[in-house]
Amino acid sequence: MGSEAKLTIGELEAGYPTYCKALRMLIKNGKSLEAIQRTICWDRLTLLQKSLPTRYKSPDYLYALLKRDVDELAA
Structure with missing residues (x-):
């Protein structure tokens, strides 16, 4: 968490697409919500x-949206 204090809002915003992509990949890989909540991408999305x-x-809302999309594609 120490690195978060050094990030600017601009840097966080620039990383938003990457954090969303990482979240989607974690969901696709079958990670549990609890495991995802312990990741850097979750922390950064929360901070944003x-x-x-x-x-x-x-992040909870994004998780629900992405989970639904991933589940629909898998069906």
């Missing part, structure tokens, strides 16, 4: 949502 709540959805 807390910093700019009108611009970014919560």
Whole structure:
């Protein structure tokens, strides 16, 4: 968590697509929500949502959307 304090909001925002891609990959690989919640991408998505709540959805919401998409593609 120490590295998070050094990131600027701009750096977090620039990484948003990467964090979402990582979240999708974790879901596709069958990781549990509990395991995903311990990742750096989850921490960064949480930090972004807390910093700019009108611009970014919560990681829980993103997880639900991506999980539904992954499940639909697998069906």
